[in-house]
Amino acid sequence: AQSVTQLDSHVSVSEGTPVLLRCNYSSSYSPSLFWYVQHPNKGLQLLLKYTSAATLVKGINGFEAEFKKSETSFHLTKPSAHMSDAAEYFCVVTLYSSASKIIFGSGTRLSIRP
């Protein structure tokens, strides 16, 4: 069965320190992988996507993610957290078989300490 697991429901880091949000997926097919961010009372904004090109993907606001097929992971990182990064982050997998299927992770809430 296909699934997406975000390993942490809540991550708290200090401003200026690195951010790591973890995502693992399970898929029998070649997936496309996305990270979306949702700030309070806002819709989902695309941060970055992996679609079988370079395994290291750079996104907006200094975020990047690396696709590791052997580990079935797509972790999101940022070298230095900013207060404005506080938000909910969703890992999303789209699976292409007879019918496309989109699977959301449960989300990780990122808090930034001053």
Next chain:
Amino acid sequence: EAGVAQSPRYKIIEKRQSVAFWCNPISGHATLYWYQQILGQGPKLLIQFQNNGVVDDSQLPKDRFSAERLKGVDSTLKIQPAKLEDSAVYLCASSPRTRNTIYFGEGSWLTVV
């Protein structure tokens, strides 16, 4: 490029009343999605359209929810009658094809009292 437009942004209704949400996808996007996001949870797909045909409505509570996408562009999601548990954000999204990036609107926030 204009994004996905949704209206109304906020709605408060009493239970058993009806409500309708409207979505205008990005121009040229063939695929349109309606998601329900309950506070503290990830979005749940309600219905997916490809042009004006339904691709997936397996999680749409058809006894009270309905959606249409006339002419393959705008879409309307209706709830009738509303229940307390329908309080959520209703997100509309679109993509150029089913195998592509999904772009979300700001959402329509529904509170049922």
